[in-house]
Amino acid sequence: MTEKQLTIVSINGPYRDEGVFTMIRLAHAAKEKGITLNFFNYLDATVIAHRDQAPKEFPPIETIFGNIVKKGLKKPKADAIACIKCTDARGVTKYQTEGVIIGGLYDLGEWTAESDKTILIG
Amino acid sequence: MGKKVNIIITQPPYGKEDAYSAIPMAASQVAAGNEASLIFVSGGVHSIVSGQKTGYGDLAVWFKDVPTVEGEIIKNIELVSFFALDRDIAKRGINDNEIIDRIKKISLEELTDKILEADVNLVF
Numbered sequence: 624m625t626e627k628q629l630t631i632v633s634i635n636g637p638y639r640d641e642g643v644f645t646m647i648r649l650a651h652a653a654k655e656k657g658i659t660l661n662f663f664n665y666l667d668a669t670v671i672a673h674r675d676q677a678p679k680e681f682p683p684i685e686t687i688f689g690n691i692v693k694k695g696l697k698k699p700k701a702d703a704i705a706c707i708k709c710t711d712a713r714g715v716t717k718y719q720t721e722g723v724i725i726g727g728l729y730d731l732g733e734w735t736a737e738s739d740k741t742i743l744i745g
Numbered sequence: 746m747g748k749k750v751n752i753i754i755t756q757p758p759y760g761k762e763d764a765y766s767a768i769p770m771a772a773s774q775v776a777a778g779n780e781a782s783l784i785f786v787s788g789g790v791h792s793i794v795s796g797q798k799t800g801y802g803d804l805a806v807w808f809k810d811v812p813t814v815e816g817e818i819i820k821n822i823e824l825v826s827f828f829a830l831d832r833d834i835a836k837r838g839i840n841d842n843e844i845i846d847r848i849k850k851i852s853l854e855e856l857t858d859k860i861l862e863a864d865v866n867l868v869f
Contacts, residue, residue: 728770732777736748743867
């Protein structure tokens, strides 16, 4: 049986609300179950993987997110794409953490077609 | 294999980027071989009013205008099926003659069926 595949679309940035923390908890749980993950970071969510984040009072989102993607080199795989129009608009294209690929909405269309489930967390 | 994708917009145009950015997402789904419907509900139905104008002021200061959601809908009207929830349109006093051509009104019952029939439902 082929592995299950889940695509998670995020649209919110970190810290202002709990959405990104929830997304990461969900992603971690899915990975533990052996599910292949695709992260598509859209709009303000392209800040999730921005390098050098150092929040004083919250968990460092970039590090946690980056660890899930890096550990996804083996099975279950975890890939991450940040939307180029959104990263360019926010000036973060060159500052994405290791493992995040700059891509576009067409990639999301392909992931949606391939995945067992696609969800959006706003 | 292509999927049936619903993108549901609950947010009004201009106050947030959501409505504007959901439209190219739907168009890209079609480009990748999926079937996409975009459904405006709640405050999202304000996006379907025709004659939208934007502009924050002098272009020498602002460089360019914010694009209209209407323009983005019209650009993609051949690719994506656009719907809006009838009761939310009525609630906001939007008349039929104010709605952008080819956007179909949909009842709550029809929307429920549409959600159940789809493979993917993404809510902005």
